[in-house]
Amino acid sequence: xxxxxxxxxxxxxxxxxxxxxxxxxxxxxxxxxxxxxxxxxxxxxxxxxxxxxxxxxxxxxxxxxx
Numbered sequence: 527x528x529x530x531x532x533x534x535x536x537x538x539x540x541x542x543x544x545x546x547x548x549x550x551x552x553x554x555x556x557x558x559x560x561x562x563x564x565x566x567x568x569x570x571x572x573x574x575x576x577x578x579x580x581x582x583x584x585x586x587x588x589x590x591x592x
Contacts, residue, residue: 575581
């Protein structure tokens with residue numbers, strides 16, 4: 527009879543521990559993935575156009591202008 531009593535009384539704690547373990551594992555995976563892909567994202571953001579400036583014909587046709 528002691529096994530069943532122990533199961534119900536510790537069920538909540540065990541579930542919380544499992545969830546914490548799962549979240550920790552997912553956080554480690556995410557950190558590892560971000561560390562691996564970090565520099566590539568920074569390069570992609572540098573080549574965006576400024577939305578406050580209008581696009582002119584000179585801007586489109588002049589290859590020397592940045």
